[in-house]
Amino acid sequence: MAEKKLLNQTAIVTGANSGIGEGVAIALGKAGANVVVNYVVDPEAANAVVEKIKSFGSRALAIQADVSKEDQVIKMFQQTIQQFRTVDILVNNAGLQRDSKFHEMTLAQWQFVIDVNLTGQFLCAREAVKEFLRRGIVPERSVACGKIICMSSVHQVIPWAGHANYASSKGGIKMLMETIAQEYGKQKIRVNSICPGAIKTPINTKAWDTPEAYNSLMELIPENRIGVPEDIGKLAVFLASDDSDYISGASIFIDGGMTLFPGFATGG
Numbered sequence: 036m037a038e039k040k041l042l043n044q045t046a047i048v049t050g051a052n053s054g055i056g057e058g059v060a061i062a063l064g065k066a067g068a069n070v071v072v073n074y075v076v077d078p079e080a081a082n083a084v085v086e087k088i089k090s091f092g093s094r095a096l097a098i099q100a101d102v103s104k105e106d107q108v109i110k111m112f113q114q115t116i117q118q119f120r121t122v123d124i125l126v127n128n129a130g131l132q133r134d135s136k137f138h139e140m141t142l143a144q145w146q147f148v149i150d151v152n153l154t155g156q157f158l159c160a161r162e163a164v165k166e167f168l169r170r171g172i173v174p175e176r177s178v179a180c181g182k183i184i185c186m187s188s189v190h191q192v193i194p195w196a197g198h199a200n201y202a203s204s205k206g207g208i209k210m211l212m213e214t215i216a217q218e219y220g221k222q223k224i225r226v227n228s229i230c231p232g233a234i235k236t237p238i239n240t241k242a243w244d245t246p247e248a249y250n251s252l253m254e255l256i257p258e259n260r261i262g263v264p265e266d267i268g269k270l271a272v273f274l275a276s277d278d279s280d281y282i283s284g285a286s287i288f289i290d291g292g293m294t295l296f297p298g299f300a301t302g303g
């Protein structure tokens with residue numbers, strides 16, 4: 036049986052009833068953590084993730100909260116602390132796209148993506164840091180006072196035509212993550228980002244669900260395969276565990292080489 040590196044630690048994973056969040060919640064549960072499976076719609080999917088985590092012998096609970104709403108985020112943390120006593124790990128994963136040509140983008144499309152992808156990460160991280168500071172380090176569980184993992188994207192560095200709102204939200208996450216990491220490093224709170232390339236989830240179905248789309252996507256990926264949520268889950272366990280104790284403020288790209296300027300493999 037795999038070593039349970041996160042035993043007795045409690046994790047909140049936002050947007051954990053689908054895609055990458057689901058993969059991360061399951062991986063953290065397998066590693067022994069109690070997991071809060073946050074969702075905003077589709078409680079059945081959230082409950083299925085909870086049942087899967089329980090099947091590994093870990094504890095899990097589905098909590099509904101819209102991460103862009105301050106009162107709902109505060110309540111989610113209160114419910115988590117009531118159930119599991121504290122929070123050790125936050126995975127700020129919830130995110131979405133509302134794509135549009137830039138000159139046609141409405142203020143509502145811009146604001147909605149910023150509210151969920153960036154303000155949502157601010158609100159959850161703030162509540163997590165408050166709880167980490169209140170509780171302090173518990174050496175039997177972790178040498179860190181708390182861990183925050185932000186789900187960013189290769190689009191924190193790769194500009195993306197037709198997705199100005201999304202790319203801006205991910206660029207913002209980079210500075211948010213680095214600033215929190217710098218501000219609370221002395222208190223042993225570690226904050227890092229995972230920057231996925233193309234991962235097979237509902238958010239990007241159009242990029243992989245026909246052979247033409249898939250082949251065109253492969254031109255962007257030197258490793259020649261699309262990623263899966265399990266790839267991200269393994270990295271999340273590493274970043275949440277003491278194995279990564281000396282890593283803070285890092286953006287870890289997990290993209291099959293998408294950020295290696297693949298066009299230069301044959302051109303340039």
Ligand SMILES: NC(=O)c1ccc[n+]([C@@H]2O[C@H](COP(=O)([O-])OP(=O)(O)OC[C@H]3O[C@@H](n4cnc5c(N)ncnc54)[C@H](O)[C@@H]3O)[C@@H](O)[C@H]2O)c1
Binds near residue numbers: 189
């Ligand atoms: N799939 C990819 O290729 C890829 C690449 C880079 C980054 N990402 C990022 O990974 C994260 C997860 O995306 P995914 O690919 O799993 O897509 P997904 O659509 O499967 O999952 C997104 C999750 O976020 C939830 N969510 C949306 N709005 C919410 C809100 N207001 N409050 C709470 N939850 C909310 C959704 O319900 C869903 O559970 C996102 O932040 C996304 O930007 C994905």
